[in-house]
Amino acid sequence: MISLKQLRLQIEGFLAESQWPKAHLHLGDLWRREGKAATAGYILSCYDRMEGHLPLVKRRVSFLRSMTIEPLIPILRSAALVAGIDLTTQVGQFNAYAQEILDPASSLYSFDPEIVVLAIQTRDILPEIWEGYSGLSSSEIRSAIDRVREALSIWIGAFRRRSEASLIVHTFEKPLASAGILEFQASDGQFAAMDRINAELREVCNEHRGVYLLDYDALIARHGRMRWHDEGKWLTMRMPFAIDSMHPMVSEWLKFIHPLTGMICKVLAVDLDNTLWGGVLSEDGPAGLLIGSEYPGACYRALQRVLLDFCHRGTLLAVCSKNNHDEAMSALRDLPGMLLRPNHFASFRINWRDKSENLREIARELNIGTDAIAFLDDNPVERERVRTALPEVKVLALPDHPLGFAAALRECPLFERLSLSTEDREHTNLYHGQRERAELAERADSLEDFYRSLDQEISIASVTRETITRVAQLTQKTNQFNVTTRRYTEQQIEALASQPGWNVYSVRVKDRYGDNGIVGVFITRTEGDICEIDTFLLSCRVIGRTIETAMLGHLAESSRAEGVRCLQGWFVPTAKNAPVREFYSSHRFELIATQETASYWSLNLEKAEIMRPEWIQLRVSSGNSGREQARA
Amino acid sequence: MVTRDESKRVLKRILAIAADVFQVDESSIGPGSSPDSVDTWDSLHHLSFVVALEQEFSVQISPEEIEQLLSLELTASLMEEKLQTCGVPDAD
Numbered sequence: 001m002i003s004l005k006q007l008r009l010q011i012e013g014f015l016a017e018s019q020w021p022k023a024h025l026h027l028g029d030l031w032r033r034e035g036k037a038a039t040a041g042y043i044l045s046c047y048d049r050m051e052g053h054l055p056l057v058k059r060r061v062s063f064l065r066s067m068t069i070e071p072l073i074p075i076l077r078s079a080a081l082v083a084g085i086d087l088t089t090q091v092g093q094f095n096a097y098a099q100e101i102l103d104p105a106s107s108l109y110s111f112d113p114e115i116v117v118l119a120i121q122t123r124d125i126l127p128e129i130w131e132g133y134s135g136l137s138s139s140e141i142r143s144a145i146d147r148v149r150e151a152l153s154i155w156i157g158a159f160r161r162r163s164e165a166s167l168i169v170h171t172f173e174k175p176l177a178s179a180g181i182l183e184f185q186a187s188d189g190q191f192a193a194m195d196r197i198n199a200e201l202r203e204v205c206n207e208h209r210g211v212y213l214l215d216y217d218a219l220i221a222r223h224g225r226m227r228w229h230d231e232g233k234w235l236t237m238r239m240p241f242a243i244d245s246m247h248p249m250v251s252e253w254l255k256f257i258h259p260l261t262g263m264i265c266k267v268l269a270v271d272l273d274n275t276l277w278g279g280v281l282s283e284d285g286p287a288g289l290l291i292g293s294e295y296p297g298a299c300y301r302a303l304q305r306v307l308l309d310f311c312h313r314g315t316l317l318a319v320c321s322k323n324n325h326d327e328a329m330s331a332l333r334d335l336p337g338m339l340l341r342p343n344h345f346a347s348f349r350i351n352w353r354d355k356s357e358n359l360r361e362i363a364r365e366l367n368i369g370t371d372a373i374a375f376l377d378d379n380p381v382e383r384e385r386v387r388t389a390l391p392e393v394k395v396l397a398l399p400d401h402p403l404g405f406a407a408a409l410r411e412c413p414l415f416e417r418l419s420l421s422t423e424d425r426e427h428t429n430l431y432h433g434q435r436e437r438a439e440l441a442e443r444a445d446s447l448e449d450f451y452r453s454l455d456q457e458i459s460i461a462s463v464t465r466e467t468i469t470r471v472a473q474l475t476q477k478t479n480q481f482n483v484t485t486r487r488y489t490e491q492q493i494e495a496l497a498s499q500p501g502w503n504v505y506s507v508r509v510k511d512r513y514g515d516n517g518i519v520g521v522f523i524t525r526t527e528g529d530i531c532e533i534d535t536f537l538l539s540c541r542v543i544g545r546t547i548e549t550a551m552l553g554h555l556a557e558s559s560r561a562e563g564v565r566c567l568q569g570w571f572v573p574t575a576k577n578a579p580v581r582e583f584y585s586s587h588r589f590e591l592i593a594t595q596e597t598a599s600y601w602s603l604n605l606e607k608a609e610i611m612r613p614e615w616i617q618l619r620v621s622s623g624n625s626g627r628e629q630a631r632a
Numbered sequence: 633m634v635t636r637d638e639s640k641r642v643l644k645r646i647l648a649i650a651a652d653v654f655q656v657d658e659s660s661i662g663p664g665s666s667p668d669s670v671d672t673w674d675s676l677h678h679l680s681f682v683v684a685l686e687q688e689f690s691v692q693i694s695p696e697e698i699e700q701l702l703s704l705e706l707t708a709s710l711m712e713e714k715l716q717t718c719g720v721p722d723a724d
Contacts, residue, residue, distance in 0.1 A: 041680065
């Protein structure tokens with residue numbers, strides 16, 4: 001491995017030659033090897049020099065706090081930049097979080113953040129429980145809890161009314177135990193009181209859209225309470241943690257920032273030999289492979305547990321391995337001690353070909369971009385090869401020893417999700433259904449026969465409390481079949497649906513292989529006799545089955561019934577939405593305007609009609625506007 | 633005692649850290665550089681500078697000492713003083 005000094009020289013070389021993507025990759029290496037405060041400064045300078053040359057996702061983040069977090073900011077920004085996220089940050093006045101939230105003219109709102117972190121310390125908001133607990137009566141404890149609940153409820157409510165930003169709220173940290181070893185014996189102890197307060201805080205947060213809890217107390221516990229703190233840092237700079245706690249704190253924020261910016265991976269492609277199990281199948285044979293509850297097989301089983309957790313959280317797993325296909329499949333099926341089996345994987349590429357080519361095929365099969373793939377392989381040569389051939393694939397760094405595999409992977413923010421829809425949990429099963437559908441398509445003689453054989457039924461409904469998470473998620477994740485690619489948070493969807501003239505619809509698709517869940521969204525705005533399509537998207541899972549025509553047909557019919565004369569909409573081309581390039585023209589819309597690369601299309605409902613495919617059953621739930629239903 | 637060579641090494645490393653933290657070119661700063669002469673050396677960057685020094689030299693800097701870091705030269709002599717007891721750790 002080259003020295004850090006050489007690595008910096010390489011980076012300087014790339015910068016001098018304007019090789020921005022290479023500089024970006026190597027700055028990531030530098031940061032992973034030396035994530036110090038000084039390194040952060042250097043990394044920020046380098047990205048300043050690359051300004052405008054890299055496709056970074058930009059976000060504005062505001063911190064409301066009762067602690068010093070300033071030294072964390074360069075570290076956070078560096079860690080985010082090497083992951084492709086450019087954060088502009090604002091740190092609120094020390095201990096002025098309440099004023100900032102309550103004053104509509106505060107710098108918080110004028111900064112117009114997209115993400116806000118609320119980090120209040122227990123010692124500030126609950127001094128009596130932090131320091132004077134042993135002298136409190138149970139009614140005094142109750143009133144302290146009530147006071148905090150009410151304050152938080154007012155602040156968070158006021159914030160939600162004034163801002164659409166996502167809000168990340170720290171839980172309150174447990175103090176040192178006043179009662180010593182007696183602490184845990186008592187059901188009305190100090191810790192029990194803190195648990196109650198945090199439970200109430202969770203209730204308050206759950207009452208609002210886009211408000212998420214960061215379990216600060218659990219974070220401290222995970223890293224060790226004694227090691228987390230540094231009294232010197234608290235007393236000298238009001239930073240309530242040690243220097244070594246800065247990285248864990250920043251990583252925890254990033255676990256929220258990644259899904260909030262869409263910087264997550266939909267697919268995790270894993271190698272088999274010495275990654276999923278110990279040993280090399282073609283050399284050691286299935287009996288020689290290491291997997292199970294004893295060392296060293298236990299290291300690999302621990303890794304499988306992490307993968308299984310990710311799978312249940314909505315990440316698709318895929319196998320990308322150099323092996324003999326049949327041997328590897330039977331090992332996956334039959335090897336004792338495994339937690340993962342073939343049914344946990346959505347795609348398999350087990351052959352002796354180049355892995356980057358296999359990853360491209362996995363992306364094609366699962367209908368995603370290669371930038372949504374993460375790649376896990378113990379072999380540094382394979383990792384480097386993929387990184388060079390496909391720089392957009394997130395190649396995960398693994399520690400040298402398998403003992404560290406599971407822990408390293410578990411902390412990765414690319415597999416975090418802010419909410420989980422039923423579709424996410426059933427994800428892998430849905431893809432199994434899709435494979436069977438693809439086989440049917442190969443058998444069916446004509447395309448029409450194939451459509452008919454699917455027995456498709458689509459249900460169109462206005463967005464509701466139950467479906468809003470999935471609807472927002474689809475606007476954030478859908479890249480291919482998406483005419484405008486407008487991204488909306490849950491709060492924004494809720495706001496849109498309550499505006500006069502606006503309607504937000506979800507589309508659920510069932511077929512003979514099962515329920516695909518909600519896979520389509522369209523958003524319209526009707527003004528006078530014109531209905532404009534703001535958003536029209538379909539999950540790639542159901543593309544090519546004429547569902548879009550059924551959706552559009554329904555929209556045309558229902559609009560006409562309401563007196564609409566023209567259906568209009570923008571097509572905004574992106575690098576990924578080629579599948580909708582012909583969408584409006586193939587449905588006989590006429591081009592009426594262009595603006596830069598975007599084009600505006602119109603369909604005169606008095607003259608033209610959209611034939612709804614007869615092989616699709618359509619169900620429409622009551623014609624309520626989004627407003628009533630979203631609020632129901 | 634810290635030898636002359638070690639003393640030079642300490643100053644060199646402090647210059648490198650300061651260039652990183654204050655985001656300036658290393659050639660633009662020297663032993664005499666201070667919050668007055670470096671635009672980006674404000675109170676917030678000062679905290680990052682303290683953190684960076686503690687990380688680089690594996691030392692703890694006390695509240696009294698934080699206030700002594702008024703120039704890179706003074707920073708270097710404080711670091712030398714602190715390192716006398718434990719020796720200069722190797723750069724990687």
